[in-house]
């Protein structure tokens with residue numbers, strides 16, 4: 001039985017960073033916006049490290065003051081640790097960027113995502129928690145809303161001129177429409193935990209992300225969070241991680257034990273809760289939009305997390321999708337055609353980052369080699385890593401191609417017209 005039918009200009013499925021940015025911008029533009037999330041917030045989520053250009057979508061939705069007042073550790077830098085435990089000089093974003101965005105944050109996601117959802121409410125978005133999207137509503141080839149199920153199992157119909165799917169890696173619409181296309185070269189496994197009392201550097205480096213190289217192209221993240229917690233995760237190929245055992249603690253501790261830097265940092269650490277694991281397959285949807293439907297964030301694409309670009313892509317795609325939706329609604333035409341510009345721009349950005357991820361995993365390649373040969377490209381590499389993608393990276397790509405087989409750009413991910 002379906003109880004009640006509500007009608008909105010826009011319906012957003014999913015209250016993560018992508019959904020919240022999109023919903024807030026649409027509400028600010030004067031539209032009647034509903035957002036549903038199947039979870040009750042605060043809810044746990046992996047993916048804590050921000051990059052500098054996350055600043056701009058957050059600024060647009062009025063979140064910067066709350067971020068500055070928060071107790072999230074301030075991230076000024078990233079640093080790398082070699083296989084033998086040798087730590088590089090931290091790279092401070094302020095060396096490259098003369099803007100407040102050069103200081104970003106390490107966010108505990110349950111807290112940050114709840115702040116984003118509250119902010120959306122304050123901007124006029126109607127939020128339904130514990131409401132799970134079940135089916136797309138279709139009429140004449142266009143999406144006209146969804147059916148959802150609440151915590152009591154009661155069905156609801158939500159009608160909207162535009163539905164934005166920001167349901168994360170579950171990919172509500174992508175699954176319904178069989179649009180998910182996996183990148184077979186980027187399938188990795190992660191094991192991570194949250195530790196109390198793990199050591200962190202003093203002063204400016206207290207909130208630094210550290211990427212530690214393990215054997216081969218396997219790696220480890222070390223992300224200091226609030227409340228004396230550090231998020232530590234091991235990422236690698238299945239054969240490498242699980243060759244001896246599937247026991248998460250054994251594999252995790254084995255890898256930590258191999259690197260003197262991590263071993264020293266983790267000596268006093270106490271695990272809080274359990275180890276977590278997932279396989280992360282990089283993917284992109286066949287289409288980013290069709291008549292009445294737009295995909296945002298992980299519901300559109302996921303890229304290996306080595307450069308902490310997940311929230312960036314969610315925030316930026318949320319912003320771009322919202323702007324395209326505003327134009328479409330004002331023109332009274334919400335056909336797939338209207339979202340072609342969105343598809344072009346978000347795919348352009350994903351491709352820049354995807355090439356860098358391929359470079360990271362390429363055998364016998366390091367960014368150090370590249371910069372030694374082409375010192376003039378250090379700025380371009382840095383721009384990619386901070387999220388400053390509004391430029392032409394042809395010179396960087398040509399130089400990278402001398403060292404490795406760069407992947408051909410993926411052709412899918414555009415709007416269905």
Ligand SMILES: Cc1cc2nc3c(=O)[nH]c(=O)nc-3n(C[C@H](O)[C@H](O)[C@H](O)COP(=O)(O)OP(=O)(O)OC[C@H]3O[C@@H](n4cnc5c(N)ncnc54)[C@H](O)[C@@H]3O)c2cc1C
Nearest residue numbers: 014016017018038047049133167168297298305310311314
């Ligand atoms: C191992 C790992 C490490 C990572 N590390 C980082 C990192 O350091 N930095 C970084 O930026 N990113 C990182 N990421 C990526 C990051 O977690 C995601 O890219 C980011 O959370 C995507 O945001 P989103 O808003 O698209 O989706 P989510 O944040 O996943 O939000 C989706 C929301 O949709 C809701 N939902 C799902 N299905 C439905 C449904 N049917 N109906 C209603 N609601 C639904 C969910 O409850 C959820 O709240 C990492 C990812 C992995 C796997």
